[in-house]
Amino acid sequence: MKRTLVLGASINPNRYSYIAIQRLVEHKYEVRAVGRREGNICGVNIFKTKKIFKNIDTVSLYLGAKNQVEYYDYILKLNPKRVLFNPGTENSELEEILSLNNIAFERACTLVLLSIGAY
Template sequence: MQNTGKTLVLGASTNDDRYSNKCVKLLRKHNIETVAVGIKEGVISDVQIQTGKPCEAKVQTIAIYLSPKNLESFHDYIIGLKPERIIFPPGTENPEFYKKANAHGIETEEACPLVMLNTGVY
C-alpha cells in the first residue's frame, strides 16, 4: 500500500450491495483508518456512519460515492478538509470539481478504490 492515511468515504451506505459499503469494509480489512459519511446513520463493520459534514482532522484521502449533482453541497466541505487526494470511482466523474480541487493543491484521481486496495496501489 502506498497511502495508508485516514480515508473519508463520502456517500457511505449500510446496504451491502453498494460500492461505498464494500469500500469501507475493504479499507478496514487493510487496517486503514476510515470515516464514513452518509445520509443515514448506521454501522459498517466497526465504522459508524456519520451524517452532515463532520469535522475531521488530517484526512489524507476522500473516496467519493456521490453523483456530481449530489456532491455540489459538499464542495466547500471537501476543500476545507484539505485532503491530499480525492478518488472518483466510475460514475462519479466530476471534471468541474477536479479543477476547483486542483486549484487548492488537492490531487484528483479517476479510479476505483476497491481495485486500488486489492492490487496494492492505494
C-alpha cells in the same frame, strides 16, 4: 496509515461504498464515513452531518456529480491530500476546484487500488 473518508457511505451491503469501507478496514486503514443515513459498518460510524475530521489523507467519493455540489466546501475544509473519483462519480467541475486548491485527484476505483496494492 492513510486516513480515508468515504463520502456517500451507505448501510446497504450491495453498495460499493459499503464494500469499500469493509475492504479499507480489512486493509487496516483508518476510515471515516459520511452518508445520507447514520449507521455502522465494521465498527465505522456513518455520520449524516458534515463532520470535520482531522488529517484526512484521501476522500473516496461515492456520490454522483450533481450530489457532490453540496459537499464542495466541505471537501475543501477537510483539505485532503487526494480525492478519488470512483467510477460514476467523475466531475470536471470539482476536479477544477481541487486543482485550484492544490488537492490531487484520481479517477480510480478504491476497490481496485486496494486489490492491486496501489492504494
